[in-house]
Amino acid sequence: MDSIQQRKTSVLMLPWLAHGHISPFLELSKKLTSRGNFHIFFCSTPVNLNSIKPKLPQKYSHCIELVELHLPYDELPELPPHYHTTNGLPPHLMPTLKKAFDMASDNFSNILKTLKPDLLIYDFLQPWAPSRALSKNIPAVQFYPSCAAMASFGNHRRCKSPSARFPFPSIYLRDYELMKFNNLGKSPSNGLSDGERVQKCTEQSCKIILIKTSREIEAKYVDYLCGLLGKVIVPVGSLVQEPLDGEGEETEIIKWLNTRERSSVVFVSFGTEYFLSKEEIQEIALGLELSNVCFIWVIRFPVGETTKIEELLPEGFMERVGERGMVVEGWAPQAKILQHSSIGGFVSHCGWSSVMESIKFCVPIISIPMHLDQPLNARLVEEVGVGLEVRRTGSGSLEREEVAKVITDVLVEKIGQILKGKAMELSENMKNKEDEEIDGVVEELRQLCRTRESSST
Structure with a gap:
């Protein structure tokens, strides 16, 4: 030796x-x-x-x-x-x-x-x-x-x-x-x-x-x-x-997920370092509302910013979605959430670590790439068959109807099961x-x- x-x-x-x-x-x-x-x-x-x-x-x-x-x-x-x-x-x-x-x-x-x-x-x-x-x-x-x-x-x-x-x-x-x-x-x-x-x-x-x-x-x-x-x-x-022992076990998020049906909830998060504009928040919110799908949405702001979420969401949004939606400011136990049986899709910016997590935990991806390497990651997600991308306008703007359509396709339609099956296959092979x-x-x-x-x- x-x-x-x-x-x-x-x-x-x-x-x-x-x-x-x-x-x-x-x-x-x-x-x-x-x-x-x-x-x-x-x-x-x-x-x-x-x-x-x-x-x-x-x-x-x-x-x-x-x-x-x-x-x-x-x-x-x-x-x-x-x-x-x-x-x-x-x-x-x-x-x-x-x-x-x-x-x-x-x-x-x-x-x-x-x-x-x-x-x-x-x-x-x-x-x-x-x-x-x-x-x-x-x-x-x-x-x-x-x-x-x-x-x-x-x-x-x-x-x-x-x-x-x-x-x-x-x-x-x-x-x-x-x-x-x-x-x-x-x-x-x-x-x-x-x-x-x-x-x-x-x-x-x-x-x-x-x-x-x-x-x-x-x-x-x-x-x-x-x-x-x-x-x-x-x-x-x-x-x-791997999720740490006890991470997120008794949080309100996990308790809420425990009350939902299998694969019925979409998790929405854009990573730790991208901050959504007011226009992006509005279109995503209205897309979630139109989809009629249950959701958990994590929203972050830069350190020191005093913006209130309520000021950026569409007026009356939380009242209209009621119990089927949860908006969380700051941090949430992402790996723990993605592992939960109630999660049926992940609205993601397609940061590479998030893509890898989603595949590992067999969750289909609804891609909304924002910048950096994310658009290319989103194309790869579609190529390997584990997600669908939300198409933008020619100028790059989000539209609520398209957000709702892709969420519904993944959570409700048959294509969602095909995507999940491919994610399970890749997860096992990896x-x-x-x-x-x-x-x-x-x-x-x-x-x-x-x-x-x-x-x-």
Whole structure:
């Protein structure tokens, strides 16, 4: 047995400061410690680490160590420590957060120097992280917490040209989405656009790139991405967090769901970091009303905003829907809700983690993508047969009648049963593949560490 297998391999994890990135990095950390001889240093800002401590069961306390990365705030008084996260961050402060993250690169170098990890696993916006690691002879591997369809679509446009035809016609952007997508890579911070950051991060990844998906649903996109980047693309599985013991057990939501018929309720949530406009809230509300379907709807606002839900909902909405609807402000136990037998559909923005959860728990998706990778995720959801998308107008506006129609199709019509059957099939196939995928990740990471050891002797 070689020395890498005999001793613990230490891995430093550095996700971007968003919940949709921190969560899969944490789940990957858990998987690595359960399948291999790994010790994880999980690095993020104090405000993010405080939010994940309750999600870290005691059994991981000896093998996952939380490491604080402090961002400068004396130089950036508009970004106090409670804003060192994208969760609840006012959108106009996003460029400042990226700047602050960059300014923490020296602090990160000190962490590398102190911990001396065998390996760094990093995200897509911090090219300084692999650069600092590689300068210390520490192998660095990028982890994409997005789907392979999105990654291959974006890299196709970068490696070939924006006008070059993508070889998979079911993955595309509509005209009103294309402008937003093109602007994604252009927002500059510290002289680097997001597109340049992503490219530099990808280029520095040592031989392999990890990606949060399974070949059961994205084999052709994984293979195409491999050809585009010239690196081995290693799927890590769905990385869906298991609900914590007791989470949501006796909440009003679960009690309410217990009174509903099987597959009769639609769950509506747009993630932790997208905030609906008043117009979107109105059309979704009136669509829910027209559908006559029971619903639970989670609505969030930026931290510090004092808006009242009642002021944004259509006048008399709650009175008209009565007992068949529940509107929740802030947070709800999403995984617990999706697992409940009363849930028959999920109105989702199609953030990738939410898509993976929905498939794992066999819940058909009603897609209302908003921005970022979500439109491409929504196309993939339809391609693999686990959901339907709410079509918008040519200008990208939502219409209540279309919202109601798709909800009714999924919850009431026969197509809903077909979608659920496909979700159940994919869920089972992905579950059967999980251990094999993580074992593949473990072997790839160990091989990098062996290469490092042999080159330093």
